[in-house]
Amino acid sequence: MIQGIIDIGSNTVRMAIYEIENGAMELILKKKHMVGLAAYLNDNIMSQEGVDKVCQVLDEYKEFLDVFSINDVMAFTTAALRNCKNSQQVVSEIIQRTGINIVVISGDKEAEYDFVGATRNIDMSEGLLVDIGGGSTELVYYENNQITHKISLHIGSLGLKKECCTSFMPNSDEVEKMYARAQEIIDSASDFKDIKSKVICGIGGTFKGTRALYNALYSTDRRNKEIDTAKLSDMIRRFGSTGKLTQAESVILMKNIPDRIHTIISGMVIADVIAKRFAAEKVIYSDSGVREGFIYSEIIK
Incomplete structure (x- = not known):
């Protein structure tokens, strides 16, 4: 199974491709764009320019995924889109424009995922x-x-x-x-x-x-x-x-x-x-x- 993961963060928008077999995974490719989403917050409202930047990157990633027939894709977002006042509106627009479903993970969940990921490596x-x-x-x-x-x-x-x-x-x-x-x-x-x-x-x-x-x-x-x-x-x-x-x-x-x-x-x-x-x-x-x-x-x- 080939799994694509897109992480929409406050600094970067990253895509990582993993091969998953028998409960184990291997990173086979990663790409990133330094979007700096947090800089597009004005009075904690995400600007339209910030939304457009995310959509531009996701459209590029989607084209890449389509070329390589990678159909299993999950995307999530953290602080920049989680904490802004217009979070629901922004995330809905990005999903509508790109066709990529996005999960907004809570701060608690992010901490839990950090722990699960990091402690397997140290x-x-x-x-x-x-x-x-x-x-x-x-x-x-x-x-x-x-x-x-x-x-x-x-x-x-x-x-x-x-x-x-x-x-x-x-x-x-x-x-x-x-x-x-x-x-x-x-x-x-x-x-x-x-x-x-x-x-x-x-x-x-x-x-x-x-x-x-x-x-x-x-x-x-x-x-x-x-x-x-x-x-x-x-x-x-x-x-x-x-x-x-x-x-x-x-x-x-x-x-x-x-x-x-x-x-x-x-x-x-x-x-x-x-x-x-x-x-x-x-x-x-x-x-x-x-x-x-x-x-x-x-x-x-």
Whole structure:
């Protein structure tokens, strides 16, 4: 069985193609567009331009799927379309225009899918799982491979940047504003107030980019998946102080995170606040997350 999964996120619209046999799956192809949907929110209303961007990408994906006779396709959307005031209207229009059915998953469900996907890829029976998206951040604490606490917070790398920054790369004042806002929102997770975790399982684009940047800066094997959380503030200061980069700094970013340059600082600010809040000493990056969790939960079961 060949299964297509389309993930309409706040930063990216991704399509992944999996081969599923005997309860196991293998990723055979993935495509993405950096749409930046969260940037098309005005007073938390998704603009028509944002809707048109999504439809354009989905039409492209649909043509690809048709060419390769991939008929089993499921699509879901997360924070950008879940949380906007005109969510129902926007999702209905996209379905009508593209013919692709879209499931709006709740923040709780997103956290659950994150957990199911990520924990199949790492050897951690307990700890804190964090998914920093463009428009939301999911926290999941688990013990003995069972979720004990979960929450979806209304803060993401793209949304935080849009709220606190006016230029492409933030300056030190804007970084300070992002820290204050991130601290406020993370502290609102009252159910997590007594939780500490030395290790974070990090999933999603922010941690993927942070890992690549970390490995480039600290001469680590590029296959390394561990991030020393003490280095997060150093990386933020290096690239988020003046709002302008040196040529050497520009080369590092362009080589390692070309698609994430504009949101990497805001994403790392959120990660740094979370790491300090939970006394985490390191992050272990997992390649698997919400899409794989969705498949295991809704398709393979």
